[in-house]
Amino acid sequence: DGGITQSPKYLFRKEGQNVTLSCEQNLNHDAMYWYRQDPGQGLRLIYYSQIVNDFQKGDIAEGYSVSREKKESFPLTVTSAQKNPTAFYLCASSPTGSQPQHFGDGTRLSIL
Amino acid sequence: KQEVTQIPAALSVPEGENLVLNCSFTDSAIYNLQWFRQDPGKGLTSLLLIQSSQREQTSGRLNASLDKSSGRSTLYIAASQPGDSATYLCAVIGAAGNKLTFGGGTRVLVKP
Numbered sequence: 574d575g576g577i578t579q580s581p582k583y584l585f586r587k588e589g590q591n592v593t594l595s596c597e598q599n600l601n602h603d604a605m606y607w608y609r610q611d612p613g614q615g616l617r618l619i620y621y622s623q624i625v626n627d628f629q630k631g632d633i634a635e636g637y638s639v640s641r642e643k644k645e646s647f648p649l650t651v652t653s654a655q656k657n658p659t660a661f662y663l664c665a666s667s668p669t670g671s672q673p674q675h676f677g678d679g680t681r682l683s684i685l
Numbered sequence: 686k687q688e689v690t691q692i693p694a695a696l697s698v699p700e701g702e703n704l705v706l707n708c709s710f711t712d713s714a715i716y717n718l719q720w721f722r723q724d725p726g727k728g729l730t731s732l733l734l735i736q737s738s739q740r741e742q743t744s745g746r747l748n749a750s751l752d753k754s755s756g757r758s759t760l761y762i763a764a765s766q767p768g769d770s771a772t773y774l775c776a777v778i779g780a781a782g783n784k785l786t787f788g789g790g791t792r793v794l795v796k797p
Contacts, residue, residue, distance in 0.1 A: 608787075615776075616787040673731050
């Protein structure tokens, strides 16, 4: 079945450590997105990519990095510069930037 | 900068009652508006998408209206069921057509 796969479901980070969250889609979508969701709040855009080898910062990009080397993959690295990384991270994709987005099931990141 | 607000933040109704969820946005220059459902610890499921030129969209027991000039959208869920218990989020895509801005969501509990 076509869809978006995020892994792992749960992730723990030690102080000073970088961690990478995986997002893979087999929908042949050009655009991919990363969002952060804090408890009881809506989603905030971290980074987005409208095409392979290109990406733009969203509203809260500081302390995060991404790459888009393949159409189906858009990994997110939470760096040690992100001082409050505990949150629920959601990846999404869409055929183009203006079409409906499809979401993965998320990764919950916590600090050890 | 676009801001999206959802009031109330939480809502509890008895089974069978109609649900009315509100969404307001500050910049009326939108491309479209989407309503999503989120179950605890899960990703988002798209419910309805309204293009900026449309006034409403319907899907089964769900009806969403859009008044772009006043910056408001309303999601109606008829004859609520316990299975409708979830968080409902609205989001708008701006006129540039490439980024979703989310509201904080309304957490709904339908009591049997």
